[in-house]
Amino acid sequence: MTADRISGPAARRLLALPAAAAVALGAAACSGDSSGTGLSYAKVRSTAEQLRQQPSTACPFGLDGLAAALQDAGIDRPVTPGAEDAKAVEGELGDGTPPYPWPSGISPSPSTASAPGLPPHAWVTCTWTAGAATVRLDLEAVPLSDVGVSVLLPTLQRTGQLTVDQLDEVVTGRPKPGGKPVLLPGGGLAAIARVPLKGDGDLVLLLSQGDAGPADPALTGEPMAKVLEHLQGRIHG
Numbered sequence: 001m002t003a004d005r006i007s008g009p010a011a012r013r014l015l016a017l018p019a020a021a022a023v024a025l026g027a028a029a030c031s032g033d034s035s036g037t038g039l040s041y042a043k044v045r046s047t048a049e050q051l052r053q054q055p056s057t058a059c060p061f062g063l064d065g066l067a068a069a070l071q072d073a074g075i076d077r078p079v080t081p082g083a084e085d086a087k088a089v090e091g092e093l094g095d096g097t098p099p100y101p102w103p104s105g106i107s108p109s110p111s112t113a114s115a116p117g118l119p120p121h122a123w124v125t126c127t128w129t130a131g132a133a134t135v136r137l138d139l140e141a142v143p144l145s146d147v148g149v150s151v152l153l154p155t156l157q158r159t160g161q162l163t164v165d166q167l168d169e170v171v172t173g174r175p176k177p178g179g180k181p182v183l184l185p186g187g188g189l190a191a192i193a194r195v196p197l198k199g200d201g202d203l204v205l206l207l208s209q210g211d212a213g214p215a216d217p218a219l220t221g222e223p224m225a226k227v228l229e230h231l232q233g234r235i236h237g
Contacts, residue, residue, distance in 0.1 A: 051091030073227045092123040092125070181193035
């Protein structure tokens, strides 16, 4: 999903949102967190690379306990890895993009001559079938602190069917690393959380229901956030 799926001024605002959140890129790059998880950006990236070469059915980093997380949230569903249209676990790598000229119609700060590029990223996606619904957990890691949510905006827009104003709200109200998950605006169809990394970097978790099958009303709103909080507490390197 890219900004060209949204028309007119809204598209230009969506393009500008990651740049607005990335104003702190320089400062964020030197604000590494001490993490008890043992996870680092390099570890997530190497795992994503390994998954591309050696597929697995177990979600890495201790995140294969969806059934227990659902039970903890009071949701009783049989859980199996994978879905009809998705593998159980997939890895993806991105090399990032350099700065680029501002799109027409955007008036940047005089101190920002061009739109910031995107940093490299590593992406791991875990998918389960829970009852009749598809549940998806995305882990997106970047090597710079406090920009993961910004980089994830196009995916958040698609997953939560969010407006540009709602995306702005997500960036402003993004959770702190290790803090409680935050539901996306709207119908509570997805939730995000952040995990402290060892050294510089940002790791964002996005839990959502897949759009291929019927949604499970029990796994929306606060129960969705509770499931993600359980998974967030299990993560380790």
